[in-house]
Amino acid sequence: MNIEWKTEWKPLFWIIALFLAAFYLPVGSTRFDNAVLESFQLVKWYAREHVLLCLVPAFFIAGGIGVFVRQEAVMKYLGPTANKLVAYGVGSVSGSILAVCSCTVLPLFSGIYRMGAGLGPAIAFLYSGPAINVLAIILTARVLGMELGIARAVGAVSFSIVIGVIMHFIYRKEGIKNGSPAIKLLQAEPGRPLHRDIVYFSSMIAILVFANWGKPAETEGFWYFLFANKWTITAVFAAIFATVLVLWYGMARWKMALAAIPVIALGILFPHEPTIPFAAGAIGLSIATSTDRGDGGRWFASTWGFAKQILPLLLAGVLLAGFLLGRPGAEGIIPSEWVESLVGGNSLWANFFSAMVGAFMYFATLTEVPIVQGLIGSGMGKGPALALLLAGPALSLPSMLVIQSYIGTRKTLVYCSLVVLMATASGMIFGAFF
Numbered sequence: 564m565n566i567e568w569k570t571e572w573k574p575l576f577w578i579i580a581l582f583l584a585a586f587y588l589p590v591g592s593t594r595f596d597n598a599v600l601e602s603f604q605l606v607k608w609y610a611r612e613h614v615l616l617c618l619v620p621a622f623f624i625a626g627g628i629g630v631f632v633r634q635e636a637v638m639k640y641l642g643p644t645a646n647k648l649v650a651y652g653v654g655s656v657s658g659s660i661l662a663v664c665s666c667t668v669l670p671l672f673s674g675i676y677r678m679g680a681g682l683g684p685a686i687a688f689l690y691s692g693p694a695i696n697v698l699a700i701i702l703t704a705r706v707l708g709m710e711l712g713i714a715r716a717v718g719a720v721s722f723s724i725v726i727g728v729i730m731h732f733i734y735r736k737e738g739i740k741n742g743s744p745a746i747k748l749l750q751a752e753p754g755r756p757l758h759r760d761i762v763y764f765s766s767m768i769a770i771l772v773f774a775n776w777g778k779p780a781e782t783e784g785f786w787y788f789l790f791a792n793k794w795t796i797t798a799v800f801a802a803i804f805a806t807v808l809v810l811w812y813g814m815a816r817w818k819m820a821l822a823a824i825p826v827i828a829l830g831i832l833f834p835h836e837p838t839i840p841f842a843a844g845a846i847g848l849s850i851a852t853s854t855d856r857g858d859g860g861r862w863f864a865s866t867w868g869f870a871k872q873i874l875p876l877l878l879a880g881v882l883l884a885g886f887l888l889g890r891p892g893a894e895g896i897i898p899s900e901w902v903e904s905l906v907g908g909n910s911l912w913a914n915f916f917s918a919m920v921g922a923f924m925y926f927a928t929l930t931e932v933p934i935v936q937g938l939i940g941s942g943m944g945k946g947p948a949l950a951l952l953l954a955g956p957a958l959s960l961p962s963m964l965v966i967q968s969y970i971g972t973r974k975t976l977v978y979c980s981l982v983v984l985m986a987t988a989s990g991m992i993f994g995a996f997f
Contacts, residue, residue, distance in 0.1 A: 594894075594896060594898075595896065597889075597893075597894065597895075598885075598886045598887075598889065598894075598895045598896040599886065601885045601886065601889040601890055601893055601894070601895050602881075602882045602883070602884075602885035602886035602895070603882070603885070604885065604890060604893070605881055605882070605884065605885030605889070605890050605925070606878055606881045606882050606885060608890070609878070609881050609925075610878075614874075615838060615841065615842055615845070616774045616775050616838065616841065617771070617775055618670075618870075618873075618874070618877075619845050620767060620770055620771040620774070620845075621668075621669075621670045621671060621771060622670050622866045622869045622870045622873075623767060623848070623862075623866050624670070624671060624674070624764065624767050624768065624771065625670035625671050625673060625674035625865070625866065625869045626670075626674070626862050626863065626864075626865035626866030626867075626868075626869060627674075627763065627764065627767065627862055627865075627866075628671070628674030628675060628764075629674050629677060629865040630858060630861045630862045630865050631760060631763065631812075631858070631862070650681060650683070650684040651683065651684055651687055651723075651724045651727055651728065653684065653688075654683075654684035654685065654686075654687030654688040654691065654723065654724075654727060655687045655688075655691050655695075655720055655723040655724045655727070656691065656695070656720070668688075668689060668692030668693050669689075669873055669877075669962060669965045669966065669969075670869040670873060671688075671692065672685060672688060672689040672692070672966075672969070673869060673873075673969050674869075675688060676969065676970075681731060682730055682731055682734055682970070682974075683727040683728055683730050683731025683732075684727060684731075685727075686723075686726060686727045686730045686731075686978060687723040687724055687726070687727030688723075689957075689966070689978075690719075690722060690723040690726055690727070690957050690982065691719065691720070691723040693956045693957050694719040694722065694723065694953065694956050694957045695716070695719045695720060695723070700712055700715060700716045700719075703715050703932055703952065705780065706780070706932050706936055707932065707935060707936060707939070707948070710945075710997050711945065711948065711949060711952070714949050714989070714993050715949065715952050715953065718949065718953050718989045719953060719957075722953060722957075722982070722985055722986075722989075725985065726978065726981045726982065726985065729981060730974070730977065730978060730981070733977060734974065759807070759811045762803070762807055762811075763804075763807050763808075763811070763812070766800045766801075766803045766804040766807060767804060769796075769797075769800040770797055770800050770801055770804065773789070773793045773794075773796045773797045773800065774793070774794075774797045774841065776789055776790050776793040777790070778790050794837045797837075797841075798830070801826075801844060805819045805822075805823060808859075812858060812859070813855075813857055813858060813859070814851060814852075814855065814859055815851075815855075818850075818851040818854070818855075819851065821847070821851070822844065822847025822848055822850065822851050823844075823847070825840075825843045825847060826840045826843050826844045826847065827840075829843050849863060849866075852866075853867075872965075872968065873965050876961065876964040876965050876968065877961045877962075877964075877965060878961075879961070879964070880925070880959070880960045880961025880962070880963070880964045880965075881925055881961050883960055883961075884923065884924060884925045884959065884960045884961065885925075887923070887960075888920075888923070888924050905917075906920075906938065906943045906944065906947040906951075907942045907943060907944055907947075908944045908947075909944045909945075909946040909947070909990075909991065909994030909995065911987070911991060913944060913946070913947045914946050914947050914950045914986075914987045914988075914990035914991050914994065915950075915983070915987045916947075917943075917947035917948070917950045917951045917954075917986075917990065918950040918951065918953070918954040918982075918983045918984075918986035918987045918990065919954075919983055920951070920955075921950065921951040921952075921953075921954040921955030921958070921986070922954045922955070922958040922959075922979060922982060922983050922986075923958075923959065923960045923963075924955060924959065924960075925959040925960065925961055926955050926956050926959065931951070931952060931955050931956050935948050935951055935952060938951075944994055945993065945994055945997050946990035946991055946992075946993050946994020946995070946997075947990055947994070948990075949986075949989055949990045949993045949994070950986040950987055950989065950990030951986075953982075953985070953986040953989055953990075954982050954983055954986035957982055958979060958982055963975060963979060966978070
């Protein structure tokens, strides 16, 4: 039997490539071993601190958007045929109420995009979600100075609108297709009263926001009061949420009661481990909705669809980000001094490199502020600092992988390029004045 090398050279190539990679694998090298360890440390931290409190609520919110939000409402405010001023206004400021990172916003973006939102307004929301939240702006102003805080707020709002408009213009033919008469007919469909959906989503968003409320620098005042009572506030909104599900969304009372009993019991038994009752609540809600034959079952199915699509890509991206760049205060395969030596001053390269590093590195909500504070202390210019603040929270390597699965490789490259280029330009302008 003769081998047809015309068809077998590709498998041979990959076998040789894998063999050489294994043969020369730098195991035993301090930097390589440390980078591997950092990748697992980062994914461990992410799983413990971020998945349960951030992503799980976000998945349920996204699933609810897909099931309970009327498509005619999405089309009215964010669709391709919606009033552009309203659409981009709503999309650009939506992130101000969400303390989410570049990964937590993904299921929310997917939910409104699948429901028929225009690409431009959906992209505006995708950027604004992690970039404009009030907590991040306030923390930036307090820690890094009022100038950077104001510049970040203005830049983030304008970025979301400009990037959304550019994406819409480039892919306007798709928007025209999505705005077909067949979709417009959906506007005549009756639906649930608007105030019920507002209370339903507001209670879930409040749970997401307060469960992740960060500790302020001060140990007194209003912001510290919210932090000190975050779990009590979260519990109140959880009770409101459960009541809404029973009264307005048809969930059985006995199911909600069975889901609530372990949460209350664990909250009493483990008062200093609030994530335990929180996890019990997520499990109870999952069981209650998955066994429902009506809207609850469809809600869980939609939520599970987001989870199984996003989580594998997300965790793989976090592993890679940890290997390349490490965690704050620890190095990956790329030495931290290389980064610091490249972002000093206000040159075009410093701003561009800062934006690029920010775009690929993963930042959990609010962690970008202490990181930038440390870099400024090591000689980072204010222009590159702003570029990092505008590009970093909105993008990360894990989020890029997931965004690509939603809108395709070409749109993802255009979106990421726009973020990096605009962050670079903003850093150059800001650095010239400050």
